Amino acid sequence: MANFNTHFNVAAGASAVVSATLLSMEVVSPQEAVVAFFLGTLGGLLPDVDSPRSTSIKVAFNILSLLMTILIIFVKSSTYSLVEMVVVASLVFVTIRYAFLEFFRKISKHRGMFHSIPVASLWGLVIAIVSQWFFDLNSLVSWVYGFMITLGYFVHLILDEIYSVDLGNRRMKKSSGTALKFGMFKNRQQQIQTIVIYLLIPLLFSIAPDTELVQTALFSKEAWLSFTDIILPYDGKWFFH
Amino acid sequence: MKKRLSILALSVLFVGCVPAPKPTIGLGTGIGSSTQNSDLEYGRPPRNYASAIRDYFSSRLKHPQGANFQISAPKRAYKRKGLAYGGDVEWKGWLVKADIAEQSRTGRYHSPKPHLVLFSGDQIVEDILGSSHKLITIVDK
Numbered sequence: 001m002a003n004f005n006t007h008f009n010v011a012a013g014a015s016a017v018v019s020a021t022l023l024s025m026e027v028v029s030p031q032e033a034v035v036a037f038f039l040g041t042l043g044g045l046l047p048d049v050d051s052p053r054s055t056s057i058k059v060a061f062n063i064l065s066l067l068m069t070i071l072i073i074f075v076k077s078s079t080y081s082l083v084e085m086v087v088v089a090s091l092v093f094v095t096i097r098y099a100f101l102e103f104f105r106k107i108s109k110h111r112g113m114f115h116s117i118p119v120a121s122l123w124g125l126v127i128a129i130v131s132q133w134f135f136d137l138n139s140l141v142s143w144v145y146g147f148m149i150t151l152g153y154f155v156h157l158i159l160d161e162i163y164s165v166d167l168g169n170r171r172m173k174k175s176s177g178t179a180l181k182f183g184m185f186k187n188r189q190q191q192i193q194t195i196v197i198y199l200l201i202p203l204l205f206s207i208a209p210d211t212e213l214v215q216t217a218l219f220s221k222e223a224w225l226s227f228t229d230i231i232l233p234y235d236g237k238w239f240f241h
Numbered sequence: 242m243k244k245r246l247s248i249l250a251l252s253v254l255f256v257g258c259v260p261a262p263k264p265t266i267g268l269g270t271g272i273g274s275s276t277q278n279s280d281l282e283y284g285r286p287p288r289n290y291a292s293a294i295r296d297y298f299s300s301r302l303k304h305p306q307g308a309n310f311q312i313s314a315p316k317r318a319y320k321r322k323g324l325a326y327g328g329d330v331e332w333k334g335w336l337v338k339a340d341i342a343e344q345s346r347t348g349r350y351h352s353p354k355p356h357l358v359l360f361s362g363d364q365i366v367e368d369i370l371g372s373s374h375k376l377i378t379i380v381d382k
Contacts, residue, residue: 026345132323133324134324134325136325136326138371139370140370207375209375210373212355212372222351226345226351234346234347
């Protein structure tokens, strides 16, 4: 299994390449590319959130609690007094950072469903939905942000699988096959978890932003042409445009 | 006690995320007073909206030269704020759909990108990339 630094560095590297490519293809603006890079890197840390003592869980809950605190301040700033805001914001922060974290540590199991392909897709969907419904972003940017989280997540799962091969002894470690999987089916609880996640995907899709633009921008013949346009200098001049 | 505190904190957290009630919208029954109410709510339709859209995008597109516009008729619509900002109705007016085909930096034409252009009177207040948005409701079908 790769460690925190490896996951962080590889996810950041992959996110930098992809967000710079999207920027160059004029799919996102420079500011959006920065957020996309950040989300891709975060996606690379998310799968280890189910490991109770990992650095990832602390980082994730720090970010989540800060984000929710800022959110509550935004929402209530026009109606609450300063004292009310401080009380509510502190309550929200402490609840998420400590109560939620402890609860999550108790219910999660490392290398459970969190390390799976459907959960990687689910995260992307959730981010796309939150981007549009909560932050009023357009469909293309919402989906790009969702895509970046899923990309980072996949990078993590692939790295874990690569690290499960013992190249010296030329054998597969016990952890092989536990990261990049489609579900868990060994016992009834695992089967229910898998079914719930697969049912959530179409449900969330029904409230997700429109996919037309992201299909054209990333997964179409035109996207491929835009990509080939930016590989080499279009005017034949190198570095002096 | 710990459990009660957690429940209280959770309730406070989610109260902030509950969207505001939907607005009552006069759909215009054809009877004089309803139409008038509706006009008061949404204002009159924008005049010269096509040229307003071309002017607006001439300074916003990356490659405005040679851009092709396909502009549809205005429709009454309203838009909510994102739930993170309270979810209230922030705009009511006329929405115009515009498909804009722009050239890339190599001179190749992209396929047209849909935009939702929001008007208050004759003024453009916002444009949104895409043919739909979850926070926008088009009243006229």
